[in-house]
Amino acid sequence: MEAVESTALQAVTVWNYVPYNTKEEQDGWNKEDLSIFTSEANPRADSNRGPHLRMPSVVRPYAFKLAGKPVSARFDGLHDDKCFIMRFEEDPLARTTTSEIFVPLGVHYPRGVDIEVSDGHYKLDKARQTLTFTHNPQVASHWLCIRHRPCEYSAAHSSRMPSSKFLATSPMLEARA
Numbered sequence: 001m002e003a004v005e006s007t008a009l010q011a012v013t014v015w016n017y018v019p020y021n022t023k024e025e026q027d028g029w030n031k032e033d034l035s036i037f038t039s040e041a042n043p044r045a046d047s048n049r050g051p052h053l054r055m056p057s058v059v060r061p062y063a064f065k066l067a068g069k070p071v072s073a074r075f076d077g078l079h080d081d082k083c084f085i086m087r088f089e090e091d092p093l094a095r096t097t098t099s100e101i102f103v104p105l106g107v108h109y110p111r112g113v114d115i116e117v118s119d120g121h122y123k124l125d126k127a128r129q130t131l132t133f134t135h136n137p138q139v140a141s142h143w144l145c146i147r148h149r150p151c152e153y154s155a156a157h158s159s160r161m162p163s164s165k166f167l168a169t170s171p172m173l174e175a176r177a
Contacts, residue, residue: 056077056107056108059104059107059108060075060077060084060104060108061075061084061101061102061103061104061108061146062101062102063086063088063099063100063101063102064100064101064102065098065099065100066088066099067088067091067094067096067097067098067099067135068088068089068090068091068094068099068135068142069088069089069090069091070086070087070088071087071088071089071141072085072086072087073085073086073087074086077108080148080150081147081148081150082108082109082147082148083145083146083147084101084103084145084146084147085143085144085145086101086143086144087141087142087143088141088142088143089140089141089142090135090137090139090140090141090142097120097134097135097136097137098132098133098134099132099133099134099135100130100131100132100133101130101131101133101144101146102129102130103124103129103130103131103146104129105126105129106129108148109146109148109149111148111149111150111151112148112149113146113147113148113149114146114147114148114149114150115131115144115145115146116144116145117133117135117142117143117144117145118135118139118141118142118143118144119135119136119139119142120133120134120135120136120139120142121133121134122134122144131144131146
């Protein structure tokens with residue numbers, strides 16, 4: 001999925017249904033696991049404990065309203081921080097400076113999110129799972145970073161993402177965006 005998403009910001013739909021999918025065998029081809037379904041028991045307490053959809057594989061953050069020209073977007077669902085980084089440039093024809101990003105809180109961010117932005121301000125509407133980011137129109141290039149809030153213990157020992165000042169020019173941002 002990451003290879004498809006990182007190619008020129010193309011929108012894609014992937015439908016891969018493997019009724020015999022398991023954690024050990026995965027999809028049974030090429031050691032990949034793109035199936036949206038698993039025959040294993042659902043671990044959620046509010047479920048019937050039977051086969052179920054694998055939501056983390058199909059639900060991810062994305063911008064559904066973008067006040068600018070997209071440059072890059074990347075979601076790293078394989079790491080614990082579930083980092084989503086998006087960059088875009090000022091669009092002189094845009095009538096607004098407000099962008100809206102879907103943030104699947106229950107699926108990828110149960111402990112909440114840490115959000116960093118290049119400029120402007122933001123507001124997270126938890127009920128709508130929507131991040132509203134209003135950028136500064138005087139700034140030409142914008143970015144935002146959403147990541148899973150670390151556990152109490154790992155917060156003191158984590159250095160996966162640098163601070164805002166460093167993030168703006170970080171090789172990590174370049175590598176992950």
